Every structure is written in structure tokens, then in C-alpha cells.
Amino acid sequence: MAPDISAPAETDQPGADREEDRQSPRDAGNDVIIRGESVVKEYQTGAQTVQALKGIDFSIQPSDFVAIVGPSGSGKSTLLNLLGLLDVPTRGTVRLRGTDVSTFSDGDRTTKRKHTIGFVFQSFYLIPTLTALENVEMPRMLDRTPKKTRERAKQLLRRVGLGDRLDHYPDELSGGQKQRVAIARSLINDPAILLADEPTGNLDRETGDDILELFDELRAEENVAVVTVTHDAYVAEEADRVVNLVDGEITDADEAESNGVVEQ
Amino acid sequence: MSWLRRVAAYFPTVVLARRNLSRATARSLLAIAAVVIGVVAIGTIGMGGEAFKQDQMEAFEGFGGTATVYPVYHHDGSGSINGDFSRQNINRMRQVTDGTTVLPIVERWDTLVQTPTGEVIITAQVKGLDNPGSFYDAQSGTIPDNWKRSAIVGSRIAENNDIQPGDRITVSVNGSFTRKFSVAAVLEPQGFADQLRADRTVFVPLDEFDDPEYDSAIVRVDPTTTSVDAATESIESEFNTRERNVYVQKVQEQREGFEKTFETINQFLIGVGSISLLVAAVTIANTMLMSAIEREREIGVMRAVGYPKRAVVSLLVAESSILGIIGSMVGVPLALGIGMVLNQVLLGDPLAFTAAGLRYVAIGAVFGIGTSLLAGVYPAWKAAKKQPVEALD
Ligand SMILES: Nc1ncnc2c1ncn2[C@@H]1O[C@H](COP(=O)(O)OP(=O)(O)OP(=O)(O)O)[C@@H](O)[C@H]1O
Numbered sequence: 192m193a194p195d196i197s198a199p200a201e202t203d204q205p206g207a208d209r210e211e212d213r214q215s216p217r218d219a220g221n222d223v224i225i226r227g228e229s230v231v232k233e234y235q236t237g238a239q240t241v242q243a244l245k246g247i248d249f250s251i252q253p254s255d256f257v258a259i260v261g262p263s264g265s266g267k268s269t270l271l272n273l274l275g276l277l278d279v280p281t282r283g284t285v286r287l288r289g290t291d292v293s294t295f296s297d298g299d300r301t302t303k304r305k306h307t308i309g310f311v312f313q314s315f316y317l318i319p320t321l322t323a324l325e326n327v328e329m330p331r332m333l334d335r336t337p338k339k340t341r342e343r344a345k346q347l348l349r350r351v352g353l354g355d356r357l358d359h360y361p362d363e364l365s366g367g368q369k370q371r372v373a374i375a376r377s378l379i380n381d382p383a384i385l386l387a388d389e390p391t392g393n394l395d396r397e398t399g400d401d402i403l404e405l406f407d408e409l410r411a412e413e414n415v416a417v418v419t420v421t422h423d424a425y426v427a428e429e430a431d432r433v434v435n436l437v438d439g440e441i442t443d444a445d446e447a448e449s450n451g452v453v454e455q
Numbered sequence: 456m457s458w459l460r461r462v463a464a465y466f467p468t469v470v471l472a473r474r475n476l477s478r479a480t481a482r483s484l485l486a487i488a489a490v491v492i493g494v495v496a497i498g499t500i501g502m503g504g505e506a507f508k509q510d511q512m513e514a515f516e517g518f519g520g521t522a523t524v525y526p527v528y529h530h531d532g533s534g535s536i537n538g539d540f541s542r543q544n545i546n547r548m549r550q551v552t553d554g555t556t557v558l559p560i561v562e563r564w565d566t567l568v569q570t571p572t573g574e575v576i577i578t579a580q581v582k583g584l585d586n587p588g589s590f591y592d593a594q595s596g597t598i599p600d601n602w603k604r605s606a607i608v609g610s611r612i613a614e615n616n617d618i619q620p621g622d623r624i625t626v627s628v629n630g631s632f633t634r635k636f637s638v639a640a641v642l643e644p645q646g647f648a649d650q651l652r653a654d655r656t657v658f659v660p661l662d663e664f665d666d667p668e669y670d671s672a673i674v675r676v677d678p679t680t681t682s683v684d685a686a687t688e689s690i691e692s693e694f695n696t697r698e699r700n701v702y703v704q705k706v707q708e709q710r711e712g713f714e715k716t717f718e719t720i721n722q723f724l725i726g727v728g729s730i731s732l733l734v735a736a737v738t739i740a741n742t743m744l745m746s747a748i749e750r751e752r753e754i755g756v757m758r759a760v761g762y763p764k765r766a767v768v769s770l771l772v773a774e775s776s777i778l779g780i781i782g783s784m785v786g787v788p789l790a791l792g793i794g795m796v797l798n799q800v801l802l803g804d805p806l807a808f809t810a811a812g813l814r815y816v817a818i819g820a821v822f823g824i825g826t827s828l829l830a831g832v833y834p835a836w837k838a839a840k841k842q843p844v845e846a847l848d
């Protein structure tokens with residue numbers, strides 16, 4: 192039903208041949224979407240420096256389902272912002288398909304975000320003046336392909352089970368429905384990776400389960416990797432991998448079920 | 456309606472902008488009202504000023520080819536002041552101007568005019584003139600071709616003292632004559648541009664003054680065929696040889712001076728009117744700033760999903776521009792409506808718009824849109840500059 196939405200392979204930027212770049216061929220071979228090495232993120236507040244991430248490594252591959260867990264203030268959102276190219280690390284490197292994101296200008300990062308990354312937020316952040324359909328179209332509204340965009344947006348809304356709510360405004364939708372609109376929105380540009388910051392945080396368990404199910408289906412059908420920050424144990428249970436952050440460090444990032452960590 | 460939607464889909468920024476404005480209707484309407492006030496202020500002040508000028512300038516109509524030649528008085532050392540044109544002087548003027556109408560005028564101040572009932576008209580001036588029919592039209596009565604032994608009265612004098620053709624008035628000129636004159640005609644109102652100030656004058660034939668010395672001479676050409684300049688230049692070069700003996704005042708120059716004065720006043724008033732547009736700009740900047748702050752997260756999401764900074768700037772500037780465009784769209788017809796009232800009052804024709812007057816309405820509209828656009832730039836830039844991470848916290 193859906194057209195081919197496998198992410199287009201982005202070519203490595205030529206010319207960058209610093210030491211770290213020797214990693215690039217391996218990244219390409221593994222089809223790694225985004226990789227971080229010794230990533231440090233510091234925030235400067237007045238005279239004080241807060242180290243939100245203290246040198247962590249990570250990599251995300253297609254169809255991954257990674258849950259990031261950890262206590263409040265442990266750096267989960269910070270990590271997600273780096274994965275989402277909303278921010279750059281203070282030290283260490285984050286590579287998007289082998290290219291160091293610190294070589295990108297603000298405009299480059301914006302473009303990469305648009306074509307590679309989908310965002311889902313805890314409080315949905317739908318635009319209240321736009322209908323469900325228009326909200327889904329929003330990331331592509333400036334593309335001057337309104338027909339194509341509309342078709343794709345309708346398809347995605349039907350996909351998330353809201354085919355009968357196209358013309359509803361956000362305040363006419365339930366929380367779960369809003370989050371499903373937001374997920375449809377995050378998929379409009381066929382991203383390779385979907386980043387969600389507590390997507391179920393504002394939803395009851397049942398609705399949260401629906402969302403998780405949706406993530407699973409999307410990974411299977413559209414090959415998207417899903418990275419989600421969560422406080423909900425049942426979300427982490429579903430994940431292939433759990434990244435447990437404590438105070439800016441990964442304490443247990445095993446591929447195995449790490450239920451013990453999640454049940455904190 | 457669906458075609459409109461389809462067209463609109465190609466201007467997503469405008470669609471988004473319009474939706475955002477309709478979100479805070481009251482606030483948007485207030486900002487629009489500010490623009491409307493500014494546009495109306497500039498438009499109506501400009502148009503009203505033009506209509507007023509037009510009204511005043513109408514007084515100069517018909518005097519275009521007219522100039523007055525005055526003698527320049529010199530102290531000749533013997534204690535008497537020589538001056539005043541003699542009959543000979545007037546003839547020389549006629550010669551050098553080659554057949555142009557040259558009308559000698561006697562203007563006396565030591566005069567007394569009395570109504571038929573004997574009341575003294577203190578505002579009346581007495582002037583001696585030949586052939587006033589070549590200059591003025593009668594409002595009532597007739598100006599005789601061969602004018603002798605009657606008086607012709609200016610409109611203001613006639614109106615204020617209820618004088619009609621056929622009435623007998625008494626005119627006394629100190630040292631010359633005291634005589635009763637039958638009023639032959641009352642003149643049309645001439646306005647302030649008339650150099651003889653006919654409205655306040657009682658004209659008597661020149662013959663009434665024996666051995667006249669002329670106080671001035673009116674030079675007159677048909678302005679549609681010749682310029683009065685040639686005639687006045689000839690007179691000046693004829694008389695002002697060794698010293699300056701005549702002084703020429705052209706109605707045209709007076710008119711130009713007037714026009715300049717009006718323009719200056721008008722520009723000042725429009726400057727004052729522009730302040731209201733400045734206030735509108737501040738209102739819009741404030742509106743947009745509030746709206747940008749309220750929508751910080753939304754804008755953050757847009758930036759996160761791939762909207763470049765410039766798209767955010769365009770969106771907010773589009774919003775402020777829409778406020779300006781709507782304000783101008785409301786303001787222009789309003790200004791034109793008020794302009795029609797002004798035209799009716801000042802010029803007697805509601806549609807008597809001048810190009811200059813309409814230009815001010817256009818300027819008002821353009822400035823209304825322009826200032827709104829500019830007022831949106833700072834809030835837009837501020838909103839776009841915000842990093843999405845900060846906005847989404
Ligand atoms: N903009 C900022 N300026 C200064 N410090 C910041 C900033 N953002 C985050 N921090 C600090 O970095 C650390 C990590 O914050 P982060 O938002 O990543 O935590 P989190 O794991 O997402 O917490 P929560 O579960 O409460 O959302 C915290 O100590 C926080 O105070």
C-alpha cells in the first residue's frame with residue numbers, strides 16, 4: 192500500500208579526512224544512521240558548568256527500537272536533542288551517516304532534520320489553528336507539492352487510525368489521537384529515525400500501548416528506527432535495547448532485556 | 456470555494472499567517488484599527504489639504520495673464536516725492552507692450568462713500584478706472600460700454616450695505632469731487648487674488664478725476680495665447696533704465712507663492728498624521744511580539760521539523776503585512792469617503808478629487824503596509840533566532 196519509503200542513502204561529505212573519519216566506512220557498512228562517540232554535553236549556567244552527558248557512545252541502526260531511561264535530570268532529553276540534530280555536543284562527535292554534525296551549519300542541520308528525523312513530543316505540540324490533516328502536512332507545507340503532500344498525509348492519518356478525523360482541530364481530539372496525529376506528522380518526510388521524548392507520558396496505559404503497537408508496525412513497515420525517552424516500564428520492556436542513563440553516564444546499555452534497570 | 460483552497464495551498468505561508476491572525480481576533484482587529492487610523496489620517500489630511508488649496512487657488516482663475524505695474528517713489532532732494540504715472544507714461548507702456556491692454560488706475564484713500572440713506576461705508580475704497588468691463592463681469596445690472604457718470608460697486612460692498620443697481624450713492628474724494636452716482640452694476644465676487652480688490656471697491660470713471668496721476672497700471676494679456684512676462688519685461692526695460700522706476704507684481708508669482716505656502720503647511724500636517732502610522736507600527740510590533748512569544752513552542756516545533764529561520768521570518772512578517780494590507784484596504788475607502796465630504800464642502804463636488812490628493816491616499820496605503828511589514832521584522836527575527844531546543848523545553 193505504502194510507496195517505497197526506505198530512506199535515501201546520504202552520501203558522505205568528501206574532504207573530511209580527520210582521524211575519526213576512518214570510522215565512516217564501517218558506519219556505512221553497518222548502515223548506521225547516527226553514531227555518537229565520547230559525547231559530552233555541558234551547559235554553562237552563570238559561573239557553573241553542568242555536565243549533562245559525560246562521554247557516552249551510542250549508535251542507531253534502521254528499525255532499531257531503543258528506549259532511553261533514567262532518573263530525572265540524567266540527560267535523556269539532552270541525548271535526544273543531540274540525536275535529533277537540535278544541538279551539537281560540547282566534545283566528542285555525533286555522526287549522521289558518517290558525517291560529523293559539527294561540520295553542518297545551522298541551515299544544514301535544519302535540512303538534515305527535515306529529511307532524516309521525525310519528532311514526537313510528550314505534549315504533542317500540534318498547531319491549534321490547523322486541522323489534523325494540515326498538522327500532518329505542516330513539515331512539508333513549504334515544499335510546493337501540495338497534492339503529493341496531501342495524499343501522503345491522508346495515508347499516514349489512515350495508517351494511525353484517524354482516517355475519519357482528518358478535518359478535526361487538535362482541541363477536538365483526545366490525547367491519544369493527538370499523539371497519533373503527531374506521529375503521523377513525524378513520518379510525513381519519511382524519516383530514517385523517529386525520536387520521541389516521553390510520547391506516552393501524557394497518555395493512559397491503554398492508549399500508550401496503542402502508540403507502542405503503532406511504533407512496532409511502523410518499524411516493520413517503514414523501516415524507521417524509533418528512539419524513545421520514557422519513564423514507563425512497559426515501554427522499555429518493548430524496546431530492543433534500553434539505554435540507562437544515570438547522571439550523564441550509561442550504566443547498562445546491553446542489548447539484552449535490562450528489566451532490572453527499568454524497574455527503578 | 457475548493458478552487459480557492461487549492462490556490463491557497465500554493466501559498467502556505469499566507470494560509471498559516473492568516474490562521475494565526477484569526478487565532479487572536481481581537482488583538483488583530485486592534486492592530487488593524489491602528490493602521491486604519493494612520494492611513495485615514497494621512498489620506499484625509501493630504502486630500503483635504505489639496506481640496507482646500509484647490510478651493511483657494513480657484514480665486515486666481517482668470518487672473519493668470521495679469522500683472523500690476525507700480526511706480527517706485529524716489530526722494531528727489533527737494534522734499535517732494537515724485538512718482539505716479541502720467542498719461543504719457545501709460546502711453547509709453549502701451550507702445551512698448553505692443554497693443555497689450557494697459558489700464559491706468561487711480562486709487563485714492565482720502566475718500567468717503569455714503570449709502571443712499573447717508574450711512575458712511577468705511578470699508579469702501581474708491582478707484583478710478585476705465586473700461587472695467589474688460590476685466591469684470593456684472594453680477595447684476597450691466598457694465599456700460601461707454602462708461603460715464605455712474606458707479607460700479609464690488610460684491611462685498613454691495614452685499615454688506617444692501618446696494619442694488621439703480622441706487623444712488625455719494626462719493627467724495629478729497630480735493631477732487633463730491634458727487635452722487637447711480638449704481639450701474641454690482642460685480643461678481645473676485646476673491647483675494649484680484650489685485651484691484653474689486654470686492655471692496657467702488658469704481659468710478661477715470662474722467663471724474665481731473666488731471667489724473669495714476670497710482671498703478673494693470674497689464675493684461677490673454678493667458679491662453681501669450682505670457683504676461685513678455686509685456687512686463689518690455690515695460691521694465693523701458694522704464695528701469697538708470698534707476699528702478701517701476702515695480703511689477705505678477706498674479707502668477709503671487710499664486711506660486713501661495714501654492715508653496717499651502718504645500719508646506721500640508722506637508723507639516725501630513726507629518727503630524729504620519730505619527731499615527733508610527734503608533735500603528737508600534738502597536739503591530741507589540742502584537743507580533745506577543746504572538747511570537749505565545750507561539751514559541753509551536754515555532755520551535757516548526758524549526759525542529761525542518762523549517763529554516765527564513766521561513767519563520769517570512770511567516771511572521773506575512774502576518775504583520777496582512778494586518779497592514781487589511782488596515783489599508785479598510786482605510787483607503789474610508790479616507791476616500793471623508794475626502795468626498797471634504798470635496799463637497801470645499802469645492803461643491805464630491806468627486807472633485809485631484810491627482811495630488813489621491814496620491815496622498817496611495818502614500819497612506821503604501822506606508823500603512825510598509826510600516827506594518829517593517830514592524831514585523833524584529834519580532835520575526837527574534838522568534839526565528841530562538842533555538843528549537845530552548846523553545847521546546
Ligand atoms: N539549557 C540548559 N541549561 C543549563 N542546564 C541544562 C539545560 N538543559 C538541561 N540542563 C541540565 O542538564 C541536565 C540534564 O537535563 P535533561 O533535560 O537532559 O534531563 P532529563 O533526563 O531529560 O530529565 P527529565 O526526565 O526530568 O526530563 C540537568 O541537570 C539539567 O539541569
Ligand SMILES: [Mg+2]
Pocket residue numbers: 267268269388
Ligand atoms: Mg527530559
